[in-house]
Structures are given as structure tokens and as C-alpha cells.
Amino acid sequence: MLDLFAGCGGMTRGFLDEGRFMGIGAVEVDRAAAATYAANFDPDGRHTFAGDIAGYTDVPRVDVVIGGPPCQGFSALGKRDPADVRNQLWREFVRVVRESDARMFVFENVDRFAKTPEFQLLLQAASEEGELADFDTQVFRLNAADYGTPQKRIRTIVVGSRVGPVDAPRQTHARTSGEGLEQWVGLRQAFLEGPVVLDAQVRETWLPESVVDFQGHEVPGTFKLRDLHITRNHDLISEVRYAHIAPGQGRFDLPDDLQYPCWRRHTRGAGDVLGRLKWDEPAVTIRTEFFRPEKGRFLHPQWENGGDQVNRALTHAEAAVVQGFDERHLWCGTKAEIARQIGNAVPPPLARAIADVVARRLTSG
Ligand SMILES: C[S@@+](CC[C@H](N)C(=O)[O-])C[C@H]1O[C@@H](n2cnc3c(N)ncnc32)[C@H](O)[C@@H]1O
Incomplete structure (x- = not known):
């Protein structure tokens, strides 16, 4: 083929x-x-x-x-x-x-x-x-x-x-x-019970330093799925916002004082913005900017009142698993390039x- x-x-x-x-x-x-x-x-x-x-x-x-x-x-x-x-x-x-x-x-x-x-x-x-x-x-x-x-x-x-x-x-x-049909695979099963267990607590923000030669050009890589389990540094006010959003909720559930100034005037619109995923459901459609919570329902599902709260978007590894990839797949490119490859697949x-x-x-x- x-x-x-x-x-x-x-x-x-x-x-x-x-x-x-x-x-x-x-x-x-x-x-x-x-x-x-x-x-x-x-x-x-x-x-x-x-x-x-x-x-x-x-x-x-x-x-x-x-x-x-x-x-x-x-x-x-x-x-x-x-x-x-x-x-x-x-x-x-x-x-x-x-x-x-x-x-x-x-x-x-x-x-x-x-x-x-x-x-x-x-x-x-x-x-x-x-x-x-x-x-x-x-x-x-x-x-x-x-x-x-x-x-x-x-x-x-x-x-x-x-x-x-x-x-x-x-x-x-x-x-x-x-x-004869099984129930849809939810995120709990995908992240915690599947072949790849991805720890919700992530601190790493960089891909390992490594390049490969591809047809005479240097390209970052080759990376394994686990190398992609990286987050980004969200600023404090963003983290405070994320902390207010429970699974299934989104930016409309933020208290007034945490709304973005430019959003206050827009009381309608994409309800998925700043949305948090649910543990026991499949994710919504992953797109190329899944690492930005402001772009959709991409906040990690872990949210307990007073417990371990995960106030970040999906990592690249989590997004790849949500797209049905496993540890066999290898990856090349910068963080943004790999995100695009994952979101487009x-x-x-x-x-x-x-x-x-x-x-x-x-x-x-
Ligand atoms: C939706 S993605 C395909 C994803 C792929 N089927 C998969 O399963 O991973 C579309 C791809 O077309 C590539 N593309 C865009 N314009 C192209 C062109 N003119 N020639 C070749 N590839 C192109 C993009 O770089 C992108 O990777």
C-alpha cells in the first residue's frame, strides 16, 4: 500500500x-x-x-x-x-x-x-x-x-x-x-489500566536532547512514548483557574473574578474551552493544540476536592494514547511538531x- x-x-x-x-x-x-x-x-x-x-x-x-x-x-x-x-x-x-x-x-x-x-x-x-x-x-x-x-x-x-x-x-x-459490544474505553482505563500507565504527576517540560539524521537533515528524535510524557509551565493564575474546573465543566463555570477580561463580554460560545475531561469517558476529539487548555476540553481528568488535583493539559504521551498509539510508536520533531503529528493522526x-x-x-x- x-x-x-x-x-x-x-x-x-x-x-x-x-x-x-x-x-x-x-x-x-x-x-x-x-x-x-x-x-x-x-x-x-x-x-x-x-x-x-x-x-x-x-x-x-x-x-x-x-x-x-x-x-x-x-x-x-x-x-x-x-x-x-x-x-x-x-x-x-x-x-x-x-x-x-x-x-x-x-x-x-x-x-x-x-x-x-x-x-x-x-x-x-x-x-x-x-x-x-x-x-x-x-x-x-x-x-x-x-x-x-x-x-x-x-x-x-x-x-x-x-x-x-x-x-x-x-x-x-x-x-x-x-x-457483543464492549463499553467505550474511558480515560481511567487508558491511562491507568492499559499497557501504558502514565503517572498523573509530571514535572518534566522538555524532550530529551537527541537528534537523528533523516535524509541528510538533523531532526529532534527519536523519542519513545514515555519521553513525550511532558507538561508545560502554566502561570499561577491559569492554575488557579484550572483548579476551579471539575470534570465535565469548562470556562463558564469559573467565578466572575477568574473570567478572562476578554471573555466577560462573551457569555456564549465554545463550551469546551478550558474544559476538564472525565475519567470514565473517552476524551473529546484531540486536536493539534491539545497542550493548551484554552483551546478545548484538554484538562487532565484528575480533580478531587482537596485531594490530588492535576491542573494541566494532557501531556503529549497522554494525547498519543488517547489517539490509540502505544509504546511501539517512535516520534521525531520538536514539541510543537510532535503535537501536530498526534492531533492530525x-x-x-x-x-x-x-x-x-x-x-x-x-x-x-
Ligand atoms: C491529517 S494529516 C494526515 C495524518 C495521517 N493520515 C495519520 O494517520 O497520521 C495531513 C498531512 O498532510 C501533510 N501535507 C499537507 N500538504 C501536503 C502536500 N502538499 N504534500 C504532502 N503532504 C502534505 C501535512 O503535513 C499533514 O501531516
Whole structure:
């Protein structure tokens, strides 16, 4: 398979975990992300194209092309500028699918992608007169929590196939257990009872000093998941604010004297701002700035009146676990670059569930 817009390789991780795929190409313009991909899946750096997809012309023949172009152009949080060049990247995806002679493709994007003109154009490309006329498409709206990820993250998945339709990926978890489904994985299970136990008390704020050579360039890394268990120094007034916010609450629950002056005038708006996560629920969707509590519901769930209180955002390691990564995954880049890789990734457990139905179709003759 070939992974386009590969990021840190979350999608590849899930496909490889399924067991029947082999990655033989990846395209990623961000050098740190490409280095992370290579550290995990291409140690000699031979099949990772670290550049703009427009310059990727030496396309190998593969069975499957997977990938998710950047979503800033589509996401409700982005500016949604229709002229945004990032919105045109799906065209490059279509070009590479054609040139690779793939039998199937998997295109991942944000939930609201399904409401954009680009989505219609992608479906058109796979219709009778389009460039991918021999492909049939199926569209799935999937929540990563339904596949064992400790996070509610809804994504649009377009599966294109020249060899017949796939079954819907089989859900393994649900909000409440029953009928053969397990209950969604909450943060308590993910941070305290899973294979990686992450101590809530963290003092370290720096990544270890280490660099690797990636295709002739020095990149910070390679780091293990535990190296990413780092926090930041929040100022005192911020910590006082965080201390007032119980699990499930957010900035509207702050007393008046602790409201930010610029917020007082805004009594409505994103309720998730300065929100605290809950121990026994999956996290909300992790984004690239999960380390800033002001950007969403990213405060650690540990909050006891008078007890051990954890007044910080998730660490990078916690965010990676929330995205379904484990200790096998290695990381390269600065703190901000790694945060971006984590926030952008497709959760490997979700990718694995998709890989399963794709592999079944490809091997069923
Ligand atoms: C949503 S992320 C993909 C995440 C990835 N599928 C995963 O599971 O980890 C999109 C990626 O596309 C990359 N990208 C953006 N523009 C690109 C371009 N013109 N060529 C190649 N990669 C690009 C970004 O650097 C980003 O890492």
C-alpha cells in the first residue's frame, strides 16, 4: 500500500496491525512528520517521499492507496476558504490513485468533509465520467470510540473499489455495553489500566536532547512514548483557574473574578474551552493544540476536592494514547511538531478496523 499525506503514520500503523498489508511508499511534506513515519516504517528512509505531493511522480504500483489530506480547509474550525490550496489536494490523491493502478483506496477526512463541494467532486471523480470511473465508492461515518479508541472522534471515510463493495467496518465498542459490544474505553482505563500507565504527576517540560539524521537533515528524535510524557509551565493564575474546573465543566463555570477580561463580554460560545475531561469517558476529539487548555476540553481528568488535583493539559504521551498509539510508536520533531503529528493522526485502532474490511475484499478474489 501507499500512504499519502502520511503524517506520523497513524493510518499505516492501523493497516500494518491488521496483518496483511505492507507499506511500500509514503508522501509527507512536513519533514518532522516524515521522519516519524520513517522511524517506524521505513528505517532506511528509502520509500518515504518527504516533499509536496505535487512533486511525487515516481509512483509505485500498489493494491491500495490510503490517505487523508489536511483538513484545515474543510474543518468547521478552519476558515473554510474555498480557494484554500489545501482543498485542492484531493486532486493529487486522485492522480496518485490512478497512476498507482490501485484496486482500492481509502480517503479519510473530518466529519464535515461530507458536506463540502470537494466531497462531491471526489464522488464525481469516481462516477461514470470521472477520472476514477472504474471505482465504486462507499462513504462511512465512523467514530473512533466505537473501535476501542479512548476518544470520540468522528471521521468521514470514503472507500473506493474496483473489485466490489466492502462491508461496514465492524464496531467493537459502544457507549453502553451489550449485544457483543464492549463499553467505550474511558480515560481511567487508558491511562491507568492499559499497557501504558502514565503517572498523573509530571514535572518534566522538555524532550530529551537527541537528534537523528533523516535524509541528510538533523531532526529532534527519536523519542519513545514515555519521553513525550511532558507538561508545560502554566502561570499561577491559569492554575488557579484550572483548579476551579471539575470534570465535565469548562470556562463558564469559573467565578466572575477568574473570567478572562476578554471573555466577560462573551457569555456564549465554545463550551469546551478550558474544559476538564472525565475519567470514565473517552476524551473529546484531540486536536493539534491539545497542550493548551484554552483551546478545548484538554484538562487532565484528575480533580478531587482537596485531594490530588492535576491542573494541566494532557501531556503529549497522554494525547498519543488517547489517539490509540502505544509504546511501539517512535516520534521525531520538536514539541510543537510532535503535537501536530498526534492531533492530525488517524487513530490506529480505527484504521485497523477499516484495513480489515479492505483486506477481506482484496483477498476474496
Ligand atoms: C491529517 S494529516 C494526515 C495524518 C495521517 N493520515 C495519520 O494517520 O497520521 C495531513 C498531512 O498532510 C501533510 N501535507 C499537507 N500538504 C501536503 C502536500 N502538499 N504534500 C504532502 N503532504 C502534505 C501535512 O503535513 C499533514 O501531516
